[in-house]
Amino acid sequence: MAEPRSPVSASVPHNPIVLAAPEGSTLEMDPIEFTLRKRLPRKLPKRRNDVYVNMKTDFKAQLARCQKLLDAHREICIHGLGLAINRAINIALQLQTSSQGALQLAANTSTVELIDDLEPEDPDEAGEHLTRTRNNSAIHIKVFYPNP
């Protein structure tokens, strides 16, 4: 979880980050001098019938994988975080439509806490590592065949 991803400079907002100085006064730092590294979200326990939807893999490929898992396990759990929420819902609804309504959906929502690392680009300030916490919405859809 803690391993940082590749740096993203464009995501840093242009309002200055205000840090508490030792004397009690506030110290403004220009966020452009920082490299933003997005950490991966916290790992959830992964079962064989868990599917974590992303925006990089092709939609049809993810749909086919879900269908294959559903045929094997009769019940799958589709997880989507942030932008992938829409895609997760689409996959679940596509599965339900293709089953002629035989499948049932149970959707749960949650909030996931994400941590970003702000690394100063100035080598003189290499010790000043900062983290920024933000929240992101997530969805967990259980797709299953109801008991007869």
Added chain:
Amino acid sequence: MFMPNTELHDNTQPVQLNPTNPIGPSKTPDLGGFRKIRSTGEPIPNPIPGLASDVLEMRVKEGSKIRNLLGFAMSRIEGDGQTQVLFSGTGRAVTKTITCAEIMKRKVAGLHQVSKLQYRTVTEVWESQESQMTVHRTLPSICILLSKEPLDPHEPGYQPPVETNTLSEEHRQVDGVQGSGKTEKRPLSPCDHPGLKRAALGKD
């Protein structure tokens, strides 16, 4: 305005084409000159059973401000004695709908939740200088019911109220982050010090 990019699920098909269209009815007209003039969604039967008659329905749109939505909903649920709030959103507003529900659950303790997913058909009318086109799009939709009163726990998509404080504390203990500040300092690990790494390897 350009025609929005559609994915596999969007089932976009032109229904009516104006006969004055110079390209002819067999081909789709150049979408560059088209702009959306009307978008109407078919009224969907409410998917959540056991709704109160006085339920507050919040229809979240793509451009809705979360502050405005929650400001209104919070004033009703805290001040006017409202017991149930229904957040609903279609298409690109789905994520915003979930965010609204999650923030509200955090602000108002003890809310029961039922979430339902479905497809909704939206009819869009696009027009250019020469022709008009009607498009039916099938978009995903979500309905989230938040209730102060208990709901049926056997209903698919039911979530019981959770203690937000204990949850966030657990998260922080696991992640090793102290406090809830937006920007925090974290201790440097040995791998973050290039000098230390070189010294450990015997290269200076």
